Amino acid sequence: MDSFGFRILARDGRARSAILQTPHGEVATPVFMPVGTQATVKATTPEQLREAGVSLLLANTYHLYLRPGDEIVAELGGLHSFMGWDRAILTDSGGYQVFSMRSIREVDGDGVTFKSHLDGSTHRLTPEKAVAIQERLGADIIMALDECAAPNDRAYSRLAMERTHAWATRSARAHRRTDQALFGIVQGGIFQDLREESAQYISGLGLPGNAVGGLSVGESKPEMHAVLDWMDQGLPVDRPRYLMGVGTPADIIEAVARGMDMFDCVLPTRLARHHAAMLRRGRLNLLGAGFARDPRPLDPSCPCYACRHFSRAYLRHLMQTKEILGATLLSIHNITVLETLTVEIREAIQTERFSELREEFRKETPVPDPSSCTG
Amino acid sequence: MDSFGFRILARDGRARSAILQTPHGEVATPVFMPVGTQATVKATTPEQLREAGVSLLLANTYHLYLRPGDEIVAELGGLHSFMGWDRAILTDSGGYQVFSMRSIREVDGDGVTFKSHLDGSTHRLTPEKAVAIQERLGADIIMALDECAAPNDRAYSRLAMERTHAWATRSARAHRRTDQALFGIVQGGIFQDLREESAQYISGLGLPGNAVGGLSVGESKPEMHAVLDWMDQGLPVDRPRYLMGVGTPADIIEAVARGMDMFDCVLPTRLARHHAAMLRRGRLNLLGAGFARDPRPLDPSCPCYACRHFSRAYLRHLMQTKEILGATLLSIHNITVLETLTVEIREAIQTERFSELREEFRKETPVPDPSSCTG
Numbered sequence: 001m002d003s004f005g006f007r008i009l010a011r012d013g014r015a016r017s018a019i020l021q022t023p024h025g026e027v028a029t030p031v032f033m034p035v036g037t038q039a040t041v042k043a044t045t046p047e048q049l050r051e052a053g054v055s056l057l058l059a060n061t062y063h064l065y066l067r068p069g070d071e072i073v074a075e076l077g078g079l080h081s082f083m084g085w086d087r088a089i090l091t092d093s094g095g096y097q098v099f100s101m102r103s104i105r106e107v108d109g110d111g112v113t114f115k116s117h118l119d120g121s122t123h124r125l126t127p128e129k130a131v132a133i134q135e136r137l138g139a140d141i142i143m144a145l146d147e148c149a150a151p152n153d154r155a156y157s158r159l160a161m162e163r164t165h166a167w168a169t170r171s172a173r174a175h176r177r178t179d180q181a182l183f184g185i186v187q188g189g190i191f192q193d194l195r196e197e198s199a200q201y202i203s204g205l206g207l208p209g210n211a212v213g214g215l216s217v218g219e220s221k222p223e224m225h226a227v228l229d230w231m232d233q234g235l236p237v238d239r240p241r242y243l244m245g246v247g248t249p250a251d252i253i254e255a256v257a258r259g260m261d262m263f264d265c266v267l268p269t270r271l272a273r274h275h276a277a278m279l280r281r282g283r284l285n286l287l288g289a290g291f292a293r294d295p296r297p298l299d300p301s302c303p304c305y306a307c308r309h310f311s312r313a314y315l316r317h318l319m320q321t322k323e324i325l326g327a328t329l330l331s332i333h334n335i336t337v338l339e340t341l342t343v344e345i346r347e348a349i350q351t352e353r354f355s356e357l358r359e360e361f362r363k364e365t366p367v368p369d370p371s372s373c374t375g
Numbered sequence: 376m377d378s379f380g381f382r383i384l385a386r387d388g389r390a391r392s393a394i395l396q397t398p399h400g401e402v403a404t405p406v407f408m409p410v411g412t413q414a415t416v417k418a419t420t421p422e423q424l425r426e427a428g429v430s431l432l433l434a435n436t437y438h439l440y441l442r443p444g445d446e447i448v449a450e451l452g453g454l455h456s457f458m459g460w461d462r463a464i465l466t467d468s469g470g471y472q473v474f475s476m477r478s479i480r481e482v483d484g485d486g487v488t489f490k491s492h493l494d495g496s497t498h499r500l501t502p503e504k505a506v507a508i509q510e511r512l513g514a515d516i517i518m519a520l521d522e523c524a525a526p527n528d529r530a531y532s533r534l535a536m537e538r539t540h541a542w543a544t545r546s547a548r549a550h551r552r553t554d555q556a557l558f559g560i561v562q563g564g565i566f567q568d569l570r571e572e573s574a575q576y577i578s579g580l581g582l583p584g585n586a587v588g589g590l591s592v593g594e595s596k597p598e599m600h601a602v603l604d605w606m607d608q609g610l611p612v613d614r615p616r617y618l619m620g621v622g623t624p625a626d627i628i629e630a631v632a633r634g635m636d637m638f639d640c641v642l643p644t645r646l647a648r649h650h651a652a653m654l655r656r657g658r659l660n661l662l663g664a665g666f667a668r669d670p671r672p673l674d675p676s677c678p679c680y681a682c683r684h685f686s687r688a689y690l691r692h693l694m695q696t697k698e699i700l701g702a703t704l705l706s707i708h709n710i711t712v713l714e715t716l717t718v719e720i721r722e723a724i725q726t727e728r729f730s731e732l733r734e735e736f737r738k739e740t741p742v743p744d745p746s747s748c749t750g
Contacts, residue, residue: 039692043699047680068667068692076670076688084684292443295451305422309459313451317414317443324418324699 004181004208006240012354014232014259017346020240022088022140023179024080025055029240030256030345032338033058033090033264038067039083042269043327044335046085052304052332053339056088056140058264061133062097066116066123070136078138090141090264092244093130093171093185096213099148107147109163127167128174135177143211144171146185151219157189164213165201172205183209183242190223192230199234210235211242212260216251224251228258235259249280249341253361256345257354268334273327275319278334280341281361284312286330291316304336305329379556379583381615387729389607389634392721395615397463397515398554399455400430404615405631405720407713408433408465408639413442414458417644418702419710421460427679427707428714431463431515433639436508437472441491441498445511453513465516465639467619468505468546468560471588474523482522484538502542503549510552518586519546521560526594532564539588540576547580558584558617565598567605574609585610586617587635591626599626603633610634624655624716628736631720632729643709648702650694653709655716656736659687661705666691679711680704 005021020027034041034049037060041049049057059079064070076082079089098105098114105114111126127145134142145167149160168184175182184202188194202210212231215224228243235241242262243255252263268278277284277298284291284298294312306315306329318326348354380396395402409416409424412435416424424432434454439445451457454464473480473489480489486501502520509517520542524535543559550557559577563569577585587606590599603618610616617637618630627638643653652659652673659666659673669687681690681704693701723729 038696038698039689040696040698040700043703045680045700045703046684063696067696068688072668072688075668076686082686082689082692084689293447293450305420309421311451311457313443313447314414314457314459317457321413321415321438321442323413323415324702325415325420327699328418328420328703 003179006209006238008238010350012349012352013257015256015345015349015354016237016259016261017349018240018261020056020261022056022181024086024088024140027055027088028342028346029261030252030342031056031262032252032342033262034268034335034338035060035264035266036083036085037266038063039073039079041331041335043272043324043331044269046083048305048328048332049085049335050087052336053343054087054335056090056262057085058090058092059083059137059139060097061091061094061130061137064091064137065094065133066118070133074136074138078136080138088141089139091134091137091139091143093143093145094125094133095130095145096148096244098125107163109166111145112147127170131171131174131182135175135180138177139180141181141183141209142175144168144182144184146187146213148187148214148217149189151189151214151217151223153189154191154194157187157191157194157214160214161187161189161194161198165198168202168205168207172207181208183207183211185211185213185244186231186235187214189214190219190227192226195227195230196234199231203234203236207239209240209242211244211262213244215243216245216247221254225254225258228255228260232259249278249338250361252338252341253345253358256349257358268338269331272330272334275326275330277315277330278337280337286312286316286319286326288316298333299337302333302336303340304333306333378554381584381613383613385725387724387727388632390631390720390724390729391612391634391636392724393615393636395431395636397431397556399461399463399515402430402463403717403721404636405627405717406431406637407627407717408637409643409710409713410435410639410641411458411460412641413438414448414454416706416710418647418699418706419644421458423680423703423707424460424710425462427711428718429462429710431465431637432460433465433467434458434512434514435472436466436469436505436512439466439512440469440508441493445508449511449513453511455513463516464514466509466512466514466518468518468520469500469508470505470520471523471619473500482538484541486520487522502545506546506549506557510550510555513552514555516556516558516584517550519543519557519559521562521588523562523589523592524564526564526589526592526598528564529566529569532562532566532569532589535589536562536564536569536573540573543577543580543582547582556583558582558586560586560588560619561606561610562589564589565594565602567601570602570605571609574606578609578611582614584615584617586619586637588619590618591620591622596629600629600633603630603635607634624653624713625736627713627716628720628733631724632733643713644706647705647709650701650705652690652705653712655712661687661691661694661701663691673708674712677708677711678715679708681708
């Protein structure tokens with residue numbers, strides 16, 4: 001575990017700015033990870049991701065296990081080599097995808113049996129197997145198999161939490177690679193006692209990092225914020241804290257304010273494929289006729305390749321003609337928006353101006369007027 | 376016309392290596408132009424095209440006239456500014472696309488009336504209008520409206536040729552912008568007398584460049600080569616010669632051997648979207664199961680971004696999962712193959728080894744074995 005470390009550089013309230021050391025470089029936190037579901041962050045090259053400031057990305061174990069298969073990835077030197085990405089990678093356990101497919105999986109105390117969405121073939125995922133697959137994929141950070149319940153269902157939340165705990169213990173026992181950090185995941189829905197119990201259990205495993213699962217799955221913002229407040233109390237301060245599946249600029253800021261360090265979301269790349277450019281606050285739908293003659297970049301203050309070289313009018317043309325370059329440029333831009341935001345957050349924490357930054361984002365998010373919004 | 380020039384650096388047989396001076400930089404010929412139909416070379420950024428060695432690209436007047444409209448492009452500073460490409464651009468006249476749609480156009484001596492493939496609206500293209508649209512688009516090189524007949528139909532070939540001549544004269548009269556070069560187009564099907572008459576007529580207009588149209592549209596290779604031999608006789612040696620719609624490495628080499636300088640084709644980007652990687656000779660279909668564990672690059676000698684960073688196994692994975700990055704990487708590779716080929720051709724001409732290079736390509740093109748082909 002020498003290749004890992006977590007060094008807090010500064011605090012501002014409960015927000016922290018830190019360096020997460022990995023075998024593939026230092027990751028400054030708070031950090032946003034774009035999602036490379038199938039070992040590619042959709043529509044972008046690794047070179048474009050580097051330029052956008054990405055230092056850590058997420059890949060999906062479920063998808064890579066099914067195709068091309070973790071053994072093939074291992075044969076080709078592991079995920080970094082396979083996808084041409086020499087910075088850090090985190091893989092999820094595969095559980096989230098499996099549990100999302102209610103109709104084609106059956107869970108028991110030992111693991112989960114599911115059918116492939118590709119060909120209907122039957123597969124079995126256990127904590128040990130999720131670790132073994134992730135060891136073959138070879139990411140820097142891997143996740144213990146967990147079960148994510150509907151956040152308001154107390155009985156199911158307890159059951160899923162208890163399984164998650166047993167599975168985390170088994171995952172920790174099964175994990176062998178010393179050049180990978182295994183993170184445990186806290187569950188427990190929106191229930192304080194469960195969340196506190198879960199944080200205590202997962203923390204007790206002494207893993208190099210801890211994640212908060214089961215959020216951003218339908219609960220309200222106040223509910224999410226309450227859970228994060230309990231997490232800040234319950235999780236060790238000297239280890240990175242990863243809030244899974246979040247999100248928007250405002251959600252990231254509020255989670256950082258509650259001591260969270262790591263974030264992932266498909267939002268920037270998914271929005272890009274649906275004609276939407278993220279702004280620091282708000283969005284632009286590029287199909288809007290108001291952009292047809294708009295010579296301005298998406299955001300004049302954005303340093304990304306798309307904003308340096310192309311007008312909204314050109315981007316709208318690419319959207320209208322369904323050209324691939326449109327998805328590429330919006331993906332680069334949207335990822336850059338979130339990476340730039342985390343740079344800003346880290347600087348604000350280091351200079352004790354984080355509460356000002358937070359205040360700015362707590363004002364109501366403006367609905368941009370396509371013809372006048374300057375980002 | 377001071378911003379244009381054509382300076383022959385070396386000859387080897389009838390092949391020539393030259394510099395075509397344009398307002399957007401020098402273009403070394405023989406040159407291959409990738410096609411940016413809708414003001415984007417599909418699936419690539421301008422940055423990737425620069426890196427692939429592209430110095431001149433083609434955009435389609437028909438498509439840009441319909442969407443976003445030449446007036447919008449002009450308002451946004453012209454095509455270079457619109458698409459973020461600061462090297463040279465050539466636009467076609469729009470005629471080729473219009474004449475391809477037999478069912479929805481009517482041609483007369485004055486021009487052609489057609490229906491938009493997008494919304495069925497009726498439009499009229501005349502030589503003067505094709506020039507006006509291209510002046511608004513603002514490419515470095517623009518083309519006179521021509522009519523492309525079925526290559527074996529003598530009566531239609533004569534009629535189309537005569538219209539093409541009249542339209543070229545009208546185009547030359549209509550053309551005003553001195554920072555654009557207007558090229559005329561020779562027609563005449565596969566008929567020697569018509570081709571010779573056409574070359575004489577078009578040459579007589581004294582335009583800064585001449586193109587050969589009506590080839591690569593169904594005629595045999597010997598027929599194409601015969602036409603090119605007549606063109607080499609009939610067209611002025613001191614002006615660039617553009618063979619429209621060609622093509623493959625072998626076709627380019629044979630045309631260079633007959634004194635042609637400029638080439639365009641959708642092949643590299645179209646193949647890329649259909650899982651095919653071009654090799655210097657032959658192709659690889661990346662969906663082949665034989666590539667699933669192949670750690671080699673597409674071509675170990677290729678300098679492109681895809682070959683420097685990714686294995687055939689990864690590219691196959693991207694094809695299988697229909698990821699956009701697959702089309703991007705294969706497009707970069709395929710364009711690089713043709714750009715690299717023209718570098719090689721120019722060097723061969725300059726060192727009087729062109730006939731050796733040609734000989735190599737005249738050998739039968741190998742059918743690659745997916746498991747053993749090393750390109």
